[in-house]
Amino acid sequence: MAHDHHDHEHDHDHGQEPPSDMALRVKALESLLVEKGLVDPAALDAIVDHFEHKVGPRNGARVVAKAWSDPAYKARLLEDASAAIAELGYAGGQGEHMVVVENTAAVRNLVVCTLCSCYPWPVLGLPPVWYKSAPYRSRAVIDPRGVIAEFGTPVADDVEVRVWDSTAEIRYLVLPQRPPETEGLDEAALAALVTRDGMIGTRPL
């Protein structure tokens, strides 16, 4: 939302500025929950660390690069994505029931959650603000081509667009098309080509 953007431009925790109202309210809540023994502050530190450093789109990029390099792995990934992703050590909440959908020359896939902001945390980390925003959640299902075009690369008219609205605990990951002229690249080099938006489907790669 435009509101979010505005907030972020002018409300960063710069240190020298007074803490925002939300910062004070959240701090008060944490103090209360710690005092009552309802949360362990060290557990909160560990959770923040996990989401800032242990999960993120590089996990998903490794999955994609392996699928591009290893046809047997790709077959397992399309058959039982949760198990194939767990082979690489990625599992956990919001990744319990993974399904991978493959982009081809004829089909483009786009993932959204119109009801809330469901997103495959173990492979992509936490979602960007736009994914959680009302404009994306409302438009992705009715105008997927318009949304994809705004991300920079419109879908050709003769390509089918499939939108996946994450209404249950199934979490979707898009397998982008492997770019041409990448035959010589190893998995690490291929993974570096894969973007978060490519695995959501708003960009081709």
Place this chain on the structure above:
Amino acid sequence: MGGMANLGEIVIEADEPVFHHAWEGRVHAMTVASPTRTNIDAGRHQRELIPGPEYLAMSYYEKWFRSLTELLVARGLATPAEIAAGRAAPGFEMSTPVLSAEAVADRLARRGSYLREGAAPLFAEGAAVRTRNLNPPGHTRLPRYARGRQGVIVARRGTHVFPDSHAHGKGEDPRPLYTVRFSARELWGPDANPRDSVCLDLWEPYLEPA
């Protein structure tokens, strides 16, 4: 809100941080640590109870903060006065955290599942189905834009915890879950692209034979 028009521009931020403010990370962590012992469906429902005009004006983590505080109050774990003051009223009962620091790594990497034993699914892959026109007062995962529409079962996903019951303290009530494909024209009318479709994951009680 799927299909609603004019809710604003999609603002794409380059090099976006995981959390824009330290407090967002704390709200996320406090929710994940689950002091209210609330299941995921009841948590989602609590966020849906935020009135629409306020919901649209709030950031994501403002909504999480609000639903967390409301659940703490609803479960008798804190009063609004304590939440505002950041201090417990005298004579409170001491709890033990649900999640200890040592347990975090295992908990976050655990392969959980919403699959349960349950009745055999009624519909086969390829079956034509129609969504019921349901407008329940509580939580549901059948979006408004896909009510009363015809689609095709493209996958059977097993029997899953049913949010419409689970969110309201009525147990897991597992029901068969399907992925159902709807043509864009069925959902949005004759101006939609004839090639395009939307797939939704829908529980059997949302569906009837077409």
